[in-house]
Amino acid sequence: GAVVSQHPSWVICKSGTSVKIECRSLDFQATTMFWYRQFPKQSLMLMATSNEGSKATYEQGVEKDKFLINHASLTLSTLTVTSAHPEDSSFYICSARETQYFGPGTRLLVL
Amino acid sequence: AQSVTQLGSHVSVSEGALVLLRCNYSSSVPPYLFWYVQYPNQGLQLLLKYTSAATLVKGINGFEAEFKKSETSFHLTKPSAHMSDAAEYFCAVSDGNRDDKIIFGKGTRLHILP
Numbered sequence: 395g396a397v398v399s400q401h402p403s404w405v406i407c408k409s410g411t412s413v414k415i416e417c418r419s420l421d422f423q424a425t426t427m428f429w430y431r432q433f434p435k436q437s438l439m440l441m442a443t444s445n446e447g448s449k450a451t452y453e454q455g456v457e458k459d460k461f462l463i464n465h466a467s468l469t470l471s472t473l474t475v476t477s478a479h480p481e482d483s484s485f486y487i488c489s490a491r492e493t494q495y496f497g498p499g500t501r502l503l504v505l
Numbered sequence: 506a507q508s509v510t511q512l513g514s515h516v517s518v519s520e521g522a523l524v525l526l527r528c529n530y531s532s533s534v535p536p537y538l539f540w541y542v543q544y545p546n547q548g549l550q551l552l553l554k555y556t557s558a559a560t561l562v563k564g565i566n567g568f569e570a571e572f573k574k575s576e577t578s579f580h581l582t583k584p585s586a587h588m589s590d591a592a593e594y595f596c597a598v599s600d601g602n603r604d605d606k607i608i609f610g611k612g613t614r615l616h617i618l619p
Contacts, residue, residue: 428606428607430609436611436612437595437609437610437611437612438549438595438609439609440606440607440608443606487548487549489607494539494551494554496541496548496549496551497548498547498548499547499548501546
């Protein structure tokens with residue numbers, strides 16, 4: 395079956411640095427991928443829709459200049475958290491194709 | 506706009522008892538509906554999904570859900586709870602397009618009592 399991978403699984407960084415998270419579709423092409431964020435003990439909130447070859451579509455309240463999304467190929471979307479701060483610490487999850495295939499998630503801790 | 510409401514942020518059942526997790530949806534178009542399970546510190550696993558075919562959907566691990574349009578509900582059930590069922594369960598909705606986003610409910614944590 396279709397598999398979505400994420401890298402890294404865990405990342406710890408200092409406040410003010412940028413962190414890049416990769417989302418890959420391993421055995422299918424994904425023209426659209428989705429990025430979600432989940433804070434502890436909360437639900438998943440959609441951040442943005444990543445579109446191959448075009449700009450991402452951001453949900454209301456999500457800063458596009460802070461969360462940079464690049465979908466340069468049909469199998470890879472990247473989310474870069476720029477100038478990360480402790481409040482950005484969260485679990486970031488991507489999904490692709492009919493949104494039933496989710497990556498394993500990336501846990502970000504900003505010190 | 507689409508949305509789902511999960512009734513009860515925490516549900517406790519005894520091992521061997523019926524599991525019932527409630528979900529009501531709101532959608533202006535025929536929806537696709539999903540149930541996901543999340544174990545601690547892990548990603549999401551799809552339990553089952555409704556895509557306008559049979560209204561009773563069977564999923565993995567003995568779970569099933571019934572789509573009731575008249576009640577705008579998609580409750581998740583399992584006849585006999587197992588200790589390993591303890592997890593967070595999310596109901597979700599999309600508008601049925603292949604590459605469309607889905608919207609999640611707030612989740613229900615299922616506790617299994619020995």
